[in-house]
Amino acid sequence: MKSAVITFPGSNCDRDMHVALNKFGFKNQMVWHNDNELPKSDLVVLPGGFSYGDYLRCGSMASKSKIMQSVIKFAKSGGLVMGICNGFQILVESGLVPGVLLRNKYLEFICKNVFVKIDNKDNPYFKNLDKEVFEFHIAHNEGNYFCTNDQLKEIEDNNQVAIYYCNDNGKTEEKFNPNGSLKNIAGIFNKKKNVLGMMPHPERMIDKSLSGEDGSLFFKNLINNIK
């Protein structure tokens, strides 16, 4: 299985993602933001970081970069595109998933482990996972998901919420919401569920001795789903 990770100026989780994808069997290729063409890929990842220094709005400049034209085309033709953290911000700015990511409610940069609950497994990312609650790492200043009431209705009607912030038992209450996001939303799909944007970093949870292995479960399952 082939994957591509896009490096924007200011991306800083691109190499972690490269290591994670290769560890679980992908043949990953790094792609520079100024390239025109995507290599043939089964999965394209927009990594975390601070693309273009977060100028104007997080992800806004990166969403207009050259390679994004190809990424948008790939996504619209049904290709799997996953955006993590800043990658999620780039996805909302490019219009591939609905909504926006605002500054965290309490104006803090949040860097900690959180629990997230997978709501819907009827998609190529979470299909066949045998648990619902995962421990992932978050590190962001703008993860406060927001959308209009009309968008929210559409998102909920189409089961587009990918993951919710919760506690270790999967309770999705407001007190387990780290950043003020609407309805505890931590990740969103597009309508067809081939595009996934999420704030948590599964690539930081792939080694038992360093962190945890919930990311390993995610990536192992993902590559099996794509095969």
Next chain:
Amino acid sequence: MKVSAIITLKKDVLDPQGKVIHQTLDGMGFKDVNEVRQGKYFEIDVRENDPKKAQKIVEDMCDKLLANLVIENYKIIEIQ
């Protein structure tokens, strides 16, 4: 022509920075503040001498990049 545009958060969008500024002003003794909303201001020098065309160009920029219309409104406030 120089076109000035301001971008503000829509009414129902939470503005945590505005809130903190409000609290700080309050702490400094400015007690008569109802609300503070923070926005952005752009001055764009466009190679176009017709004011209407210059405005159109900057409006297009606002639609496509400078503002995110899910949460923000924009207004051209000056053309000179």
